[in-house]
Amino acid sequence: MxxxxxxxxxxxxxxxxxxxxxxxxxxxxxxDDGGEISKVAEEIEQREVSAETTEATEETKTVDKTDADMDEERVQIYLHQMTHQKITADKKRGAVEMSEENIGNMLKIVKENYDHYKHSDFYEKTLLSWQEGDFSNAVSVHNTIWNWHNGTVGRATGLMSAEQEAEYVEKNFR
CATH class of the missing domain: 1.20.5 (Single alpha-helices involved in coiled-coils or other helix-helix interfaces)
Known part of the structure; x- marks a missing residue:
């Protein structure tokens, strides 16, 4: 027994x-971790956290015009993260300031690589619109790139108010 x-x-x-x-x-x-954008954004976020602990003064990310050989995936990620300044979403990972300088530099990169990028026309139209101060396409741009990268978290739901955007800029870039 x-x-x-x-x-x-x-x-x-x-x-x-x-x-x-x-x-x-x-x-x-x-x-499921949300697709390629989420993975890359998490990596960038982890690098930023470690960089903040060693160098607290660097807060603003910029696009350097010398990045002319930037691959298309990186262009998509930068554009996606630039839209975070304008859109509302339940979750955002990564932030690139939507400054005149960054928009201009991204436009130069896209034009220089126009024949090499699959979606060059989309990037150019987007950036030209932004360069003229028209950000009404930010939700569409965000969600298009988000879909290309099989995003599952953080779909854009609308544009921020001027107050929300000012708060976002202050928190992330100032």
Whole structure:
């Protein structure tokens, strides 16, 4: 009888361990982190946090016009993060200031690589509109790039008010 109880006990413990390991494996395997933009944004965010601890003075990200060989994915990520200054969304990762300088530099990069980018026309129209002060396309631009990168979290739902944008700029760039 004692041997039977031990066998049952060890069997139950073994089943519990296997069940727990199986649950952990399935959760880890099926976990969805929001697509490529989220992954890259998380990496950038982690670098920023470590940079903030070592160098608290650097807060504004800018696009350097010497980045003329920027690959298309990086262009998409920069444009996506620039829209964060204008759009409302439940979650935003990464911020690039939508300054005249950054818009101009991105436009130069797009024009220089026009024949190499799949969506050059989209980038150019977007940046020309922004250069003229028209940001009404920010939600569409954000969600288009978000869709290209299979985004699952942080879909843009509208444009920020002037007050919300001022608060965002103060928090992220000043």
């Amino acid at each position: 004692k041997k039977v109880l031990q066998t049952i006990l060890f069997s139950l413990i073994g089943l519990l361990l296997l069940g727990g390991a199986g649950y952990w494996f399935v959760q880890d395997f099926l976990e």
